Amino acid sequence: xxxxxxxxxxxxxxxxxxxxxxxxxxxxxxxxxxxxxxxxxxxxxxxxxxxxxxxxxxxxxxxxxxxxxxxxxxxxxxxxxxxxxxxxxxxxxxxxxxxxxxxxxxxxxxxxxxxxxxxxxxxxxxxxxxxxxxxxxxxxxxxxxxxxxxxxxxxxxxxxxxxxxxxxxxxxxxxxxxxxxxxxxxxxxxxxxxxxxxxxxxxxxxxxxxxxxxxxxxxxxxxxxxxxxxxxxxxxxxxxxxxxxxxxx
Numbered sequence: 673x674x675x676x677x678x679x680x681x682x683x684x685x686x687x688x689x690x691x692x693x694x695x696x697x698x699x700x701x702x703x704x705x706x707x708x709x710x711x712x713x714x715x716x717x718x719x720x721x722x723x724x725x726x727x728x729x730x731x732x733x734x735x736x737x738x739x740x741x742x743x744x745x746x747x748x749x750x751x752x753x754x755x756x757x758x759x760x761x762x763x764x765x766x767x768x769x770x771x772x773x774x775x776x777x778x779x780x781x782x783x784x785x786x787x788x789x790x791x792x793x794x795x796x797x798x799x800x801x802x803x804x805x806x807x808x809x810x811x812x813x814x815x816x817x818x819x820x821x822x823x824x825x826x827x828x829x830x831x832x833x834x835x836x837x838x839x840x841x842x843x844x845x846x847x848x849x850x851x852x853x854x855x856x857x858x859x860x861x862x863x864x865x866x867x868x869x870x871x872x873x874x875x876x877x878x879x880x881x882x883x884x885x886x887x888x889x890x891x892x893x894x895x896x897x898x899x900x901x902x903x904x905x906x907x908x909x910x911x912x913x914x915x916x917x918x919x920x921x
Contacts, residue, residue, distance in 0.1 A: 684750040689728055693756070697730050701901050708899075709791055709818045710734050712908040717741040719786040724775050724807060725749075725793035729757025735789070736766055745785075747773035775803045783812045790819045792904070800875050801885055808890050811911045818908040823898060824876040877905060 696702050710731065715721070719742045723731055726746035735744065744761075746768060748754050754770040761768050773779055775790070776799050788807050794800045804819065811817055877885070879896060882905055886894055892912035898905055 681749055685752045689750055689753045689756065692728050692753075693730070697728070705899055705902055705904075705906075706731060706734055706791070708897075709820065709906055709908075710738065710789065712818050712895075712906075713787045713789065713816050715739040715742055715787065718743065720784065721745070721787045721789065722778075722780070722785040722807075722810065723747070724778070724788060724790040724803070726757055726770075727753045727792075729753075729760045731789060731791060732757055732768060733760055733764065736761070736764055740764075740766065742787075744768040745780075746770045747775070747778070749774055776806065778806045778810050780810045782809050783815075784810045786812055786815050788815070788817045788819075790817075792820055794819070794821045794875075795904075798875060801889075804886065805889055808911055813911055814913045815911050816908070817911065818906065820902075820904045820906055821882055822876040823903050823905050824878055879905065882907065 713721075713735075715735065715738055717739065719739075721735060721742050721744045723735075723744060723746040726732055726748050727750075729746065732744055732746055735742065746754070746757055747770075748757075749772060751772055754772060758768070758770050771779075775793055775797060788811050790803070790807060794803065797803055800821065807817060807819065879898075882896060883894070886907060890911055892910045894907065894909040896905055896907050
């Protein structure tokens with residue numbers, strides 16, 4: 673792991689993950705994006721599900737809310753995030769495997785999982801293609817994946833979009849005072865995110881660039897949507913069950 677990666681890992685452990693559940697995770701728009709992504713997975717009993725970069729476990733809780741009878745493995749390179757995620761799941765009376773792991777080198781055999789979910793990880797990793805390749809490698813043929821990627825439209829406007837959306841939601845709330853108080857707390861706590869503005873610029877994509885990158889890795893079904901607020905691309909589909917590029921996996 674490079675020095676910059678180790679520095680980012682330390683930041684996530686001591687700062688980012690300490691406030692995440694009180695800030696981003698409570699945004700109405702974030703919850704809608706999460707639901708939109710997870711609903712693309714056709715979760716079935718006994719599915720083996722991998723969450724890559726699962727953070728503090730909000731996606732896992734959402735998955736279990738849709739189907740408690742799946743088997744989940746969550747990986748992240750932040751120990752504090754994994755601990756928080758594990759505690760959340762235990763409170764639901766479930767048990768999952770949580771592993772400290774780098775998404776660029778997933779320590780699983782080929783074709784180990786029926787479903788793979790990877791949300792807001794590519795925003796922090798330079799090697800997007802390598803991570804995508806690893807996700808497809810560990811996915812079974814015919815298995816489903818959902819991955820988000822930053823679009824080349826993303827920038828400072830993202831923060832404004834989220835703030836505007838949060839204010840609009842607060843105005844519509846039946847308890848406006850409480851909503852605005854919560855928003856104020858989130859804004860103050862959100863200053864922890866400022867160091868992210870100074871991190872090295874990560875790879876972002878146009879729709880055509882993203883289609884070309886994914887097509888070079890699998891010939892399976894593929895759909896791409898764009899979130900108007902987060903300005904992320906949501907890529908979902910199935911790994912090919914036949915010949916072509918996907919035989920490498």
